[in-house]
Amino acid sequence: MPGDVYHLMLEAIGEAEKAAAEGEVPVGAVIADAEGKVIARAHNRPVALQDPTAHAEILAMREAAARCGNYRLVGATLVVTIEPCIMCMGAALHARIAQVVYGARDSKGGAAGSLFDLGDDDRLNHRIQVVSGVCEDACRRLIQDFFRERRRNPDTMRRGTEVVVTGSTRNRLVPLTAGHVGSNPTLSANNFK
Numbered sequence: 196m197p198g199d200v201y202h203l204m205l206e207a208i209g210e211a212e213k214a215a216a217e218g219e220v221p222v223g224a225v226i227a228d229a230e231g232k233v234i235a236r237a238h239n240r241p242v243a244l245q246d247p248t249a250h251a252e253i254l255a256m257r258e259a260a261a262r263c264g265n266y267r268l269v270g271a272t273l274v275v276t277i278e279p280c281i282m283c284m285g286a287a288l289h290a291r292i293a294q295v296v297y298g299a300r301d302s303k304g305g306a307a308g309s310l311f312d313l314g315d316d317d318r319l320n321h322r323i324q325v326v327s328g329v330c331e332d333a334c335r336r337l338i339q340d341f342f343r344e345r346r347r348n349p350d351t352m353r354r355g356t357e358v359v360v361t362g363s364t365r366n367r368l369v370p371l372t373a374g375h376v377g378s379n380p381t382l383s384a385n386n387f388k
């Protein structure tokens with residue numbers, strides 16, 4: 196693992212701040228190669244890209260793979276402000292990421308030890324070492340401040356975050372309630388208390 200995970204996390208926090216400024220749920224990610232050199236940086240952009248897969252980790256893995264000319268990122272470390280979801284841990288497994296370092300836990304959606312532990316599952320053919328709690332308070336505060344601001348100024352909500360369409364209510368629009376943010380409905384401030 197790169198020695199200076201704090202430095203990498205500070206870069207990821209900088210990416211998360213960019214997401215917040217764009218009205219996206221503030222999650223940022225950085226990928227370092229086996230030597231510790233940063234090969235990708237990204238922030239959450241599902242609203243802007245109208246893409247439910249546009250989580251910071253996915254965008255960073257795409258950038259890193261393109262840069263390396265290889266879909267396998269063997270030996271790489273993914274540093275992300277919030278515990279990755281099942282999709283992102285799934286992609287990290289496909290990419291053969293060696294380590295995931297994250298800041299704050301996501302108790303309701305995290306797949307790196309909270310809700311699921313996909314990095315350490317005997318049924319899968321790859322293991323990912325997980326380090327949690329790096330700059331935890333700063334990462335959590337970004338999310339909490341973001342949702343607090345949303346509640347205070349609902350008019351500032353971005354296009355694409357105004358409705359949630361779920362199972363039994365499919366095909367009709369449901370007003371947004373606190374704790375649901377359109378394309379990333381599993382993330383809310385309540386997850387990070």
Ligand SMILES: [Zn+2]
Pocket residue numbers: 250252279280281282283284
């Ligand atoms: Zn994700």
